[in-house]
Amino acid sequence: MLQDPRLTIIVENSASLDNSSVWAQHGLSIFLELGYGPERIRLLWDTGASSEVMLHNADALDLDLNVIDLICLSHGHYDHTGGLMGVLQRRNGRICILAHPDIFSPKLKDRPALQFIGAPFTRTQAKAAGAIMLDCRGPAAVAPGVMTTGEVPRIETIEKVEGFWTVREGQYCQDTIPDDQALAVNMPGKGLVVITGCAHSGIINTIRHAQKITGVEKLYALIGGFHLMEADDKRIEATAEALRKLDPAIVRPGHCTGxxxxxxxxxxxGERCRPLAVGDTIQL
Ligand SMILES: [Zn+2]
Ligand SMILES: [Zn+2]
Structure with a gap:
């Protein structure tokens, strides 16, 4: 049975003053240590925006990347995938990378001008560096009590995806970021822990989907990017209201929350909500 998961924030947009040796960067990477009796499983959730920052912070935080058992990617944007090559090059041997197949589709943003914001490497390069790519559209059980959500159904009408573009079958079109997913951890006696990347699917949609696939209603903790940076007051208000009703004990917004x-x-x-910073450890 899963006991005492511990999270360390390796990459985040802000750094706290008590952790002056780490670098802040627009991106996200979280190291998860999961205990099962005498056994430990280490999981890496996203890899920040660059290998330089990812490796510098991992060293500064004394995290050994060689002990990681599995890497899961929340979606294809560079600020979550950009440090992957550095992690792979630092490690000995091959490692499974679980992500949606669309992480390698063209990822574009149209502001201020059309620009590429996808992974700064190809599937072939990742494989050559030791990645065993596990393409999953749906949920996957990655460790006892831990699942990736897979694609998140878009139910809340207020949680729109805007400003992202792709090219599909020769057509330039809106990217709804179908590859966006979260991690759902079922903590016996406490409830559900939802760990997001950017939550492009909508933070409430993501929580609802995590509840559905795990069968756990009670939300215990919510950690990661909530993607409310450009959201209007109405959406922020609706999110605050929904979270108030869900009544989680721990809320740690970061990265693209705004x-x-x-x-x-x-x-x-109140006190239950504290923004994330690089170097933070969260004992659940
Ligand atoms: Zn993103
Ligand atoms: Zn992001």
């Missing part, structure tokens, strides 16, 4: 949404969530959830 200052305004963080303030609003702190106002609504």
């Amino acid at each position: 200052q305004k949404a963080v303030y609003r969530l702190q106002e609504s959830l």
